[in-house]
Amino acid sequence: xxxxxxxxxxxxxxxxxxxxxxxxxxxxxxxxxxxxxxxxxxxxxxxxxxxxxxxxxxxxxxxxxxxxxxxxxxxxxxxxxxxxxxxxxxxxxxxxxxxxxxxxxxxxxxxxxxxxxxxxxxxxxxxxxxxxxxxxxxxxxxxxxxxxxxxxxxxxxxxxxxxxxxxxxxxxxxxxxxxxxxxxxxxxxxxxxxxxxxxxxxxxxxxxxxxxxxxxxxxxxxxxxxxxxxxxxxxxxxxxxxxxxxxxxxxxxxxxxxxxxxxxxxxxxxxxxxxxxxxxxxxxxxxxxxxxxxxxxxxxxxxxxxxxxxxxxxxxxxxxxxxxxxxxxxxxxxxxxxxxxxxxxxxxxxxxxxxxxxxxxxxxxxxxxxxxxxxxxxxxxxxxxxxxxxxxxxxxxxxxxxxxxxxxxxxxxxxxxxxxxxxxxxxxxxxxxxxxxxxxxxxxxxxxxxxxxxxxxxxxxxxxxxxxxxxxxxxxxxxxxxxxxxxxxxx
RNA sequence: CGGGGUAUAGCACAGCCCGGUUAGUGUGCCUGCUUUGGGAGCAGGAGGUCGCAGGUUCGAAUCCUGCUACCCCGACCA
Numbered sequence: 001x002x003x004x005x006x007x008x009x010x011x012x013x014x015x016x017x018x019x020x021x022x023x024x025x026x027x028x029x030x031x032x033x034x035x036x037x038x039x040x041x042x043x044x045x046x047x048x049x050x051x052x053x054x055x056x057x058x059x060x061x062x063x064x065x066x067x068x069x070x071x072x073x074x075x076x077x078x079x080x081x082x083x084x085x086x087x088x089x090x091x092x093x094x095x096x097x098x099x100x101x102x103x104x105x106x107x108x109x110x111x112x113x114x115x116x117x118x119x120x121x122x123x124x125x126x127x128x129x130x131x132x133x134x135x136x137x138x139x140x141x142x143x144x145x146x147x148x149x150x151x152x153x154x155x156x157x158x159x160x161x162x163x164x165x166x167x168x169x170x171x172x173x174x175x176x177x178x179x180x181x182x183x184x185x186x187x188x189x190x191x192x193x194x195x196x197x198x199x200x201x202x203x204x205x206x207x208x209x210x211x212x213x214x215x216x217x218x219x220x221x222x223x224x225x226x227x228x229x230x231x232x233x234x235x236x237x238x239x240x241x242x243x244x245x246x247x248x249x250x251x252x253x254x255x256x257x258x259x260x261x262x263x264x265x266x267x268x269x270x271x272x273x274x275x276x277x278x279x280x281x282x283x284x285x286x287x288x289x290x291x292x293x294x295x296x297x298x299x300x301x302x303x304x305x306x307x308x309x310x311x312x313x314x315x316x317x318x319x320x321x322x323x324x325x326x327x328x329x330x331x332x333x334x335x336x337x338x339x340x341x342x343x344x345x346x347x348x349x350x351x352x353x354x355x356x357x358x359x360x361x362x363x364x365x366x367x368x369x370x371x372x373x374x375x376x377x378x379x380x381x382x383x384x385x386x387x388x389x390x391x392x393x394x395x396x397x398x399x400x401x402x403x404x405x406x407x408x409x410x411x412x413x414x415x416x417x418x419x420x421x422x423x424x425x426x427x428x429x430x431x432x433x434x435x436x437x438x439x440x441x442x443x444x445x446x447x448x449x450x451x452x453x454x455x456x457x458x459x460x461x462x463x464x465x466x467x468x469x470x471x472x473x474x475x476x477x478x479x480x481x482x483x484x485x486x487x488x489x490x491x
Numbered sequence: 492c493g494g495g496g497u498a499u500a501g502c503a504c505a506g507c508c509c510g511g512u513u514a515g516u517g518u519g520c521c522u523g524c525u526u527u528g529g530g531a532g533c534a535g536g537a538g539g540u541c542g543c544a545g546g547u548u549c550g551a552a553u554c555c556u557g558c559u560a561c562c563c564c565g566a567c568c569a
Contacts, residue, residue: 217569350530364528
């Protein structure tokens, strides 16, 4: 079979690029740093959205929509927030074009300069908290639990499809609470939602934990994160949930009157996952033949490929295929019968493997005669011939098996690539030779964290949420450490 | 924003150093026939202002200048 992807062993980065493009997920656009998400890629994103959206609604959130543009003055109110995002903001300065007086094309009309410039949102805390001020007077107005699905812009120097693009799609939850405890609980709840989604739907195991001060969201008191391990041993931050304290309430003057008649600042959270999850999904499961999708997120779960010589045979096979398809649909399984005569079966096999369709059925004249179908699993690349009778039940179960199998496989990979070390030498050695997650003691200081980052490129991915922490001594300074933290080189 | 590279048919590339027929190869596309259980074969055909703007020259894809875009490596980051 002709390989269309660069093998992972040769270049993981190239393999990733090849896969995203060849599987029809996304491509680079005419706009620097901005991708076009193609129909197949978008279909996966839509499935993610649907599941997450349901999870948000079940946890008491409602969707709303806030503006793309944020007045510069709003943005500059929260000092840390500005510092974090200022360097990557797109700015709108004018509102009109005019014909170029010197000839062809159009130019910005200098007379149409905005009184106050707008920032294209890199995130929406400021516009939302400015709005919440008007919505909140009393504790009876709380909590407010809102989510928005939106695009945001962060002007990145170097971009990679899905993993880091100048414009990306995401959801951002923004909640307002009467008490500190309730806000913290909200941030923790949403982290659990993300972890659940990652593990149960994406089949991607994640570590949950706190970010260190240097990795924290700009403007947050605490940032919680889910961290996943990619096949090349690098970590990918896949979702974050922030406890914002009263930082945004203070600068936007959002106060409420408590039951006791006291005026207090509102407590806040925000949380988000983005199209970066697409990158996480790809790099968790896929192989040198292409994408491997968990059945729960696959736009097409089963594809049926007819194999035939004569038109007449095709007709009979498609009849059989349609029968199987409608039986499967009763189980809620999404099926495609590919009777397109543009390509031969071999081409289709390769193509559906590239696109990660979990189960492929092939039906030929021989099967018609024997009452069988050939079933191929994408996750194991194995094939078997099975009776048509009861195939729908068999496949419904198989899809669950596949979902579990790829989760288990990813979990095993993570276990094999998680190492515990006690000395800095050992740390460097493991990092160089194996990569992956490294559990080590750290004294809690910014200086030590920075030193390790400078010397090894590894960062603290998270301080795990651990009910049973193991105290020890920092591998670099020997100072006391409350618990092990997770290091890795990250995307 | 530094360092390197690339720009020629839908896509992937050769040609450029050393200027000179009608700019070529693979793949994809169109037509026909044969094929179809792992990316089919043969025959015929369509498709290019050689990234853009100048310059040198009798003549430029090729040499020179400027610009733009993209890719890779760094710094920054979800």
